Amino acid sequence: MSKAPHLLYLVTEDWYFCSHRLQLATAACKAGYEVTVATRVQEHAAQIQDAGINLVPLRLSRRSQNPVRESRSLAQIAALYRRLRPDIVHHVATKPVIYGSLAAWATGTPAVVNALGGLGYVFSSEDTKARLLRPAILSCYRHLLDRAGSRVIVQNPDDLATLTRHHLVDRDHAVLIAGSGVNVSLFSNMPERAGEPLVVLPARMLRDKGVAEFVAAARQLKQQGVAARFALVGKPDPENPATIPEGTLRGWEEEGVIEYWGWREDMADVFQRCHIVCLPSYREGLPKALIEAAACGRAIVTTDVPGCRDVVSDGENGFLVPARDTASLALALLRLIDHPDLRARMGQRGRQRAVSEFAIDRVIAATLDVYRQSLHE
Numbered sequence: 001m002s003k004a005p006h007l008l009y010l011v012t013e014d015w016y017f018c019s020h021r022l023q024l025a026t027a028a029c030k031a032g033y034e035v036t037v038a039t040r041v042q043e044h045a046a047q048i049q050d051a052g053i054n055l056v057p058l059r060l061s062r063r064s065q066n067p068v069r070e071s072r073s074l075a076q077i078a079a080l081y082r083r084l085r086p087d088i089v090h091h092v093a094t095k096p097v098i099y100g101s102l103a104a105w106a107t108g109t110p111a112v113v114n115a116l117g118g119l120g121y122v123f124s125s126e127d128t129k130a131r132l133l134r135p136a137i138l139s140c141y142r143h144l145l146d147r148a149g150s151r152v153i154v155q156n157p158d159d160l161a162t163l164t165r166h167h168l169v170d171r172d173h174a175v176l177i178a179g180s181g182v183n184v185s186l187f188s189n190m191p192e193r194a195g196e197p198l199v200v201l202p203a204r205m206l207r208d209k210g211v212a213e214f215v216a217a218a219r220q221l222k223q224q225g226v227a228a229r230f231a232l233v234g235k236p237d238p239e240n241p242a243t244i245p246e247g248t249l250r251g252w253e254e255e256g257v258i259e260y261w262g263w264r265e266d267m268a269d270v271f272q273r274c275h276i277v278c279l280p281s282y283r284e285g286l287p288k289a290l291i292e293a294a295a296c297g298r299a300i301v302t303t304d305v306p307g308c309r310d311v312v313s314d315g316e317n318g319f320l321v322p323a324r325d326t327a328s329l330a331l332a333l334l335r336l337i338d339h340p341d342l343r344a345r346m347g348q349r350g351r352q353r354a355v356s357e358f359a360i361d362r363v364i365a366a367t368l369d370v371y372r373q374s375l376h377e
Helices: 014-020 022-030 045-050 067-084 094-107 120-124 128-144 157-165 211-223 246-255 267-273 288-295 326-338 340-357 360-375
Strands: 006-013 034-040 054-057 088-092 111-116 150-154 174-176 198-202 229-233 259-262 276-279 299-303 318-321
Touching: 006 014, 006 022, 006 067, 006 094, 014 022, 014 034, 014 045, 014 088, 022 034, 022 360, 034 067, 045 054, 067 094, 088 094, 088 360, 094 111, 094 128, 111 360, 150 157, 150 360, 157 174, 198 211, 198 267, 198 288, 211 229, 211 326, 246 259, 267 288, 276 288, 276 326, 288 299, 288 340, 299 326, 299 340, 318 326, 326 340
Parallel strands: 006 034, 006 088, 034 054, 088 111, 111 150, 150 174, 198 229, 198 276, 229 259, 276 299, 299 318
Antiparallel strands: none
16 A cells, blocks of 8 residues: 655644644545644644644744744754655745745755745835845745745735746746635625624734724724724734734724724634624735635625735625725725615625635645645656
C-alpha cells in the first residue's frame, strides 16, 4: 500500500486556521492526506486535534521585524520541514509564504502552494512603514513565488493582475479561487427581525478595514436623527500595525455612536440578527465576512476595492462606495436603513450568489485539485 501524502499547513495563528482553513484540512484528511498544521497556538489546539489533524506549535509573530527573532523563526520552520519531510506544503499569508517558501527551497520540499488572502497591509496602506516594506515584499515574491513545483492561490482578479503585471508569478502557476468559502447550511437565509435597523461591521478592528469611516458615518447619521443601531463586531489585532486600541473602541461606545460587541464565535447568529452588513475596507482578498453575510440574505454596503467588489455588485446585492469616503458611506447606509423592501431584494440576490459562487464545497474541490496537480507535476 502506498504511503498517504503528507500535507503541511503553515499559518500564523490557530484561530485563523480554524476560521478559514479547518474545513479544507478536514476534507484533505478524508481525501487520503496525512495533515499537519504548524501555527502559533493560543486557544484552538483541541479543536484542531479533535479534527484528526497533527498540530505543531510555532513561535511566529506576524508583527516582529527583529532580525534575530526572525532568523530564529526561519530556522525553526526549516528544521520542521527537514524533520517532517512533507510531500506538499500550503503557506497562508505573507510571512508564512516568504519563510515557508525559503524553507521549502532549502529542504527540497517537492510541492508548494502559496495562498495570498489579499495583498494585505503592505499594499493597502500608504503609511511610511508600508511604503518602506513594499519593495522588499515585492522582491521576495519575485524570487520565491514562481519556482518549479510551486502554485500561487489568489482570491480575486485584481490581485492576480497585480502579481502577473509585476512579473511575480507566471500565469500558468497562479490559480484564482474565490475566498475560503462559506457553509451555506450554517449561514442560512433568515428573515429580518422586527425592530430598529441594526448595522454591523464584522472584522478585526483595523484602520484599513474602514472602522474609523464606519464610526464617522454612524455619528453623522445619528446627528441627523436617523433611528438605527451600529455595532462593531471583532477585536483589535495587536500583531497588525493598523490595529485600533480597545480604549478607542470603548470611547466610541461611551460616546453613544456605536456598540462594541468584541469577538464573536456565533457569526451566523450575528448576521441573522442584523439588518445591514457594512465593510468599508481599503483592500481585501475576498472577505469571508461578506460572503457569510450574503449567505444569510443580508444587504451589504462595502467599498469599490479589490475583494469587496467581487462579492457585491453595486445595486444588485448591496452598494459599493469609494474607500475612505464617509459621506458616500453614510448615504448608502441611509438608503438601506430607510428601505426594508430594497434590503430584502438585495439580500435574496446575495444569498443566490453565495450558494452559486462561494459555497465551501466549491472552494474545497478547487483547492484539492491544486494539491493533486502540484504533487503530480
